Amino acid sequence: MAKKKNGWGKKQRAVIVSGVRTPFVKAFGKFLKLDSIDLADIAVKSLLERTDLSHDEIDSIVWGGVILPSLAPNIAREVALDLRLPASVEGMTCTRACASGLQAVTLAAAAIERGEADVVIAGGSDSTSNAPLNLPQKVVHALAPLAFGKAATPADYLGVLSQMMPITEILPKMPKIAERTTGEVMGESAESMARRNEISRAAQDHFAERSHHRAAAAIASGRFDEEVTPVEAPGGWVYADNIVRGDTTFEKLSKLRPVFAKDGTVTAGNASPLTDGAAAVLLMSEEKARALGYKPLAAFRSWAYVGVDPADQLLIGPAIAIPKALDRAGMTLEDMSFVDMHEAFAAQVLSVTKALASKGFAEMRLGKSEAVGEIEEDTFNIYGGSLSIGHPFGATGARMVTTMANELARTGKETALIGICAAGGLGAAAVLEAVH
Amino acid sequence: MTDLLLENENARKLIKTLGLPIPVPEKLARARGPYEERPLDDKTVLVCGTGSLHGVLAQILTKAGANPWVIGASDAVLEPYIGPGEAWARTPRRVEPGDAPEGERVDAIVFDGTGLESPSDLRQLYDFMHPWIRRINRSGRVVVIGRPAADAKKPARAATRAGLEGFTRSLAKEVGANGTTANSVFVEEGAEARLGPVLRFLLSPRSAFISCQPFHVTNVAKGEDAPETHVLGGKVALVTGAARGIGEATAELLAAEGAHVVCLDRPADDGPCSKVAQRIGGSVLLVDITDTDAPMRISKELKERFGGVDVVVHNAGVTRDKTLGRMQPDAWDMAVDINLGAVIRITDRLLEDAVLRPGGRIICLSSVSGIAGNRGQTNYSASKAGVVGFVEALASKVAKHGITVNAIAPGFIETRLTNAMPVAIREVARRMSAVGQGGKPEDVGQAITFLATPGSVGVTGETVRVCGGALVGA
Numbered sequence: 001m002a003k004k005k006n007g008w009g010k011k012q013r014a015v016i017v018s019g020v021r022t023p024f025v026k027a028f029g030k031f032l033k034l035d036s037i038d039l040a041d042i043a044v045k046s047l048l049e050r051t052d053l054s055h056d057e058i059d060s061i062v063w064g065g066v067i068l069p070s071l072a073p074n075i076a077r078e079v080a081l082d083l084r085l086p087a088s089v090e091g092m093t094c095t096r097a098c099a100s101g102l103q104a105v106t107l108a109a110a111a112i113e114r115g116e117a118d119v120v121i122a123g124g125s126d127s128t129s130n131a132p133l134n135l136p137q138k139v140v141h142a143l144a145p146l147a148f149g150k151a152a153t154p155a156d157y158l159g160v161l162s163q164m165m166p167i168t169e170i171l172p173k174m175p176k177i178a179e180r181t182t183g184e185v186m187g188e189s190a191e192s193m194a195r196r197n198e199i200s201r202a203a204q205d206h207f208a209e210r211s212h213h214r215a216a217a218a219i220a221s222g223r224f225d226e227e228v229t230p231v232e233a234p235g236g237w238v239y240a241d242n243i244v245r246g247d248t249t250f251e252k253l254s255k256l257r258p259v260f261a262k263d264g265t266v267t268a269g270n271a272s273p274l275t276d277g278a279a280a281v282l283l284m285s286e287e288k289a290r291a292l293g294y295k296p297l298a299a300f301r302s303w304a305y306v307g308v309d310p311a312d313q314l315l316i317g318p319a320i321a322i323p324k325a326l327d328r329a330g331m332t333l334e335d336m337s338f339v340d341m342h343e344a345f346a347a348q349v350l351s352v353t354k355a356l357a358s359k360g361f362a363e364m365r366l367g368k369s370e371a372v373g374e375i376e377e378d379t380f381n382i383y384g385g386s387l388s389i390g391h392p393f394g395a396t397g398a399r400m401v402t403t404m405a406n407e408l409a410r411t412g413k414e415t416a417l418i419g420i421c422a423a424g425g426l427g428a429a430a431v432l433e434a435v436h
Numbered sequence: 437m438t439d440l441l442l443e444n445e446n447a448r449k450l451i452k453t454l455g456l457p458i459p460v461p462e463k464l465a466r467a468r469g470p471y472e473e474r475p476l477d478d479k480t481v482l483v484c485g486t487g488s489l490h491g492v493l494a495q496i497l498t499k500a501g502a503n504p505w506v507i508g509a510s511d512a513v514l515e516p517y518i519g520p521g522e523a524w525a526r527t528p529r530r531v532e533p534g535d536a537p538e539g540e541r542v543d544a545i546v547f548d549g550t551g552l553e554s555p556s557d558l559r560q561l562y563d564f565m566h567p568w569i570r571r572i573n574r575s576g577r578v579v580v581i582g583r584p585a586a587d588a589k590k591p592a593r594a595a596t597r598a599g600l601e602g603f604t605r606s607l608a609k610e611v612g613a614n615g616t617t618a619n620s621v622f623v624e625e626g627a628e629a630r631l632g633p634v635l636r637f638l639l640s641p642r643s644a645f646i647s648c649q650p651f652h653v654t655n656v657a658k659g660e661d662a663p664e665t666h667v668l669g670g671k672v673a674l675v676t677g678a679a680r681g682i683g684e685a686t687a688e689l690l691a692a693e694g695a696h697v698v699c700l701d702r703p704a705d706d707g708p709c710s711k712v713a714q715r716i717g718g719s720v721l722l723v724d725i726t727d728t729d730a731p732m733r734i735s736k737e738l739k740e741r742f743g744g745v746d747v748v749v750h751n752a753g754v755t756r757d758k759t760l761g762r763m764q765p766d767a768w769d770m771a772v773d774i775n776l777g778a779v780i781r782i783t784d785r786l787l788e789d790a791v792l793r794p795g796g797r798i799i800c801l802s803s804v805s806g807i808a809g810n811r812g813q814t815n816y817s818a819s820k821a822g823v824v825g826f827v828e829a830l831a832s833k834v835a836k837h838g839i840t841v842n843a844i845a846p847g848f849i850e851t852r853l854t855n856a857m858p859v860a861i862r863e864v865a866r867r868m869s870a871v872g873q874g875g876k877p878e879d880v881g882q883a884i885t886f887l888a889t890p891g892s893v894g895v896t897g898e899t900v901r902v903c904g905g906a907l908v909g910a
Contacts (some may be wrong), residue, residue, distance in 0.1 A: 039895045173910060193525065196525035196527065197525050197527075198525065198527055309474075311477075312473075312474065312477075312501070313525055316525070351525070354522070355522065355523075355525075358519070358522035358523065358525045359519060359522075359523040360518060360519025360520055360521065362518075362521050363519060363523070364495065364499070364519070364520060364523035364524070365523050365524075
């Protein structure tokens with residue numbers, strides 16, 4: 001290996017060189033036969049091809065995922081092995097719910113900044129279509145003596161059967177996005193946030209409509225071509241995101257029924273759908289990038305991860321994380337050229353923006369005398385978001401970093417803010433800056 | 437014996453079905469687990485009154501998780517609630533004065549009476565609460581807030597302020613049937629910042645068996661910002677008589693808040709006392725508190741083994757009941773010495789040796805018998821009334837060190853002692869309280885725990901009755 005390593009602990013700037021993702025596809029659809037590792041393989045392979053990066057240069061892979069394959073949870077390492085990268089390309093997989101993708105990218109940036117590595121591939125993937133259906137613990141415990149114990153008599157079998165009643169308790173449970181501590185399904189949390197923050201159904205549907213229209217326009221204009229790779233799935237080629245509905249209207253969205261409460265406001269139209277997909281980002285030290293002839297797209301100026309009580313407002317985290325990241329960057333919301341916020345639910349995004357605009361919130365929750373600020377519509381989620389593009393949990397953060405980094409490089413603007421809410425009451429935010 | 441009307445579902449159903457003229461007491465909602473960030477999570481609290489505390493109330497209530505409904509003729513009344521409402525996503529709702537809308541119910545009513553000047557202003561109590569008083573959910577709460585009468589310059593104003601207490605005491609008797617309590621809080625000018633923990637306690641299930649009780653919140657004792665959860669983290673607490681009953685319940689609750697509890701009892705009670713200490717991860721101190729060298733030994737042990745103590749709960753006590761004419765002298769001596777003499781000797785020693793640290797909390801056990809009197813308890817009542825005088829006098833002396841001194845006066849609590857009472861007397865005693873039942877040791881423990889928290893700094897020199905608003909007791 002001709003590689004010359006930087007010294008441990010050497011301070012260097014981490015830059016984003018490139019990013020690419022698979023199309024984001026509705027779960028149980030065209031990517032049904034591709035699991036989380038397959039999707040990750042595709043994204044990383046495409047990233048390597050597009051950047052024409054010598055495999056010898058890669059130090060490591062950091063991957064984010066939420067529904068991890070239980071038999072091979074370290075996706076990062078599996079990718080390196082699948083793609084026959086040098087055995088020295090080590091890998092780790094992290095999970096921080098819907099912020100897992102951003103977590104992987106910031107871990108990579110931190111490793112580079114510390115001089116631990118020079119070239120890191122980071123990203124995330126999830127395949128809701130391949131979520132394992134677990135046998136209830138009751139069944140496992142009842143069957144274990146038969147399967148792993150001494151030779152069983154007919155009486156033993158009868159004994160096991162008697163433990164299996166009622167039948168509903170032993171059927172495999174459908175996976176659902178519910179909080180472990182509160183049992184609340186995430187849609188119910190969004191519903192309660194809508195109610196408590198007085199986010200109307202109309203406001204949610206207007207926001208969803210805008211998200212779809214903006215994403216559709218971005219796809220039509222070819223804006224995503226540089227960051228989305230076509231995928232040859234078992235059923236044929238997939239070229240583009242297939243959840244976005246360019247022809248949807250506020251009227252159509254208004255007709256959908258609420259899903260989580262009888263007189264509720266959260267519908268399939270203003271909530272992000274279950275999605276399959278992967279996204280990968282290439283990060284390097286600035287020195288290394290320039291030495292290899294790459295033009296950096298952007299760099300991290302700051303990031304912040306926070307936690308709030310999941311039994312209160314599960315998805316309000318970004319309203320705390322964003323001001324924290326801004327403070328760390330020494331900047332204000334006004335300084336941001338673009339704001340990209342993960343759209344888990346329209347109700348959640350609008351609750352967060354309402355909190356950011358509130359003086360009372362700033363005073364009592366942040367210890368600030370002024371509101372964080374209002375986000376201008378023409379800089380906010382300019383290409384739509386998870387509502388329209390889709391939300392493969394682990395991939396979303398890497399998608400957002402890629403799109404914002406490209407946008408800074410494309411427009412010559414200076415800064416972009418990313419905000420993500422996540423299960424468990426987590427919030428994440430990051431400030432990207434242009435690299436000149 | 438268990439309370440049939442409370443514990444036996446068949447008896448409860450039978451009485452209701454037959455329409456017997458026996459009032460069936462409400463099962464009181466009680467707190468589970470340690471202090472939480474939002475003790476009033478999603479509770480609807482109706483706020484009314486023309487006082488100056490709405491800004492403070494808005495912050496306390498929304499942060500505690502309550503949804504504030506504010507009575508007022510225009511949206512101007514909502515103004516103080518907007519900012520805090522946005523901060524905690526608890527949007528205030530305005531309620532028109534006059535009749536309560538059909539079908540609407542609330543979990544608590546808070547009346548801000550700090551603006552009352554003259555007796556005619558007391559009419560506000562009627563106007564605001566009359567439409568809503570029968571719309572309070574089970575185990576609800578009424579808290580009436582005012583300024584201390586003693587601080588008023590004009591006698592008429594003092595009279596008005598004092599009126600709030602009488603109103604609340606009578607109201608407590610009316611709302612008790614569905615488990616609702618009513619208490620008053622008198623806040624000294626400038627002590628508003630100390631109101632929060634008191635309201636969080638009084639509006640929560642932790643105060644289930646406290647009713648008819650006035651609280652005074654003052655700036656007397658020095659104090660700093662207090663935690664809202666894990667409220668006794670890093671503190672050392674001494675509980676005397678910790679082997680069983682109220683002492684045991686208190687030790688458990690203090691430990692759940694993070695305190696290291698030193699369980700003290702007589703050497704003869706080594707077994708049960710050690711069990712309690714082991715269960716809660718505390719320590720054991722076996723001392724007979726009537727021994728001459730007991731204060732010295734307790735002080736020395738606390739200093740050497742724990743570096744000092746932050747909370748002292750004088751719970752150990754005895755009854756030696758006889759009418760005065762039949763009482764033997766040793767019965768008198770024993771009751772007065774254990775219940776009062778030892779309490780004073782130990783406290784004095786801990787203060788002298790500076791073993792009780794700054795910001796400390798002293799909580800003594802009094803009794804409603806000491807306040808109201810009880811046949812056959814001249815000795816006991818003398819000692820328990822003595823405790824009331826002791827905490828009043830000591831409070832001002834130690835306030836500069838941030839130490840508070842309070843007494844708890846339990847009413848009818850279901851313990852070994854009360855189980856030994858004759859059935860008829862026990863049944864009468866239970867039903868005499870406003871909530872129509874006896875309390876549990878944990879109810880007393882909750883009150884003690886509250887007075888042990890840093891947040892209770894505004895309350896000192898007080899005697900808090902935990903009697904469910906019993907007929908006896910001032």
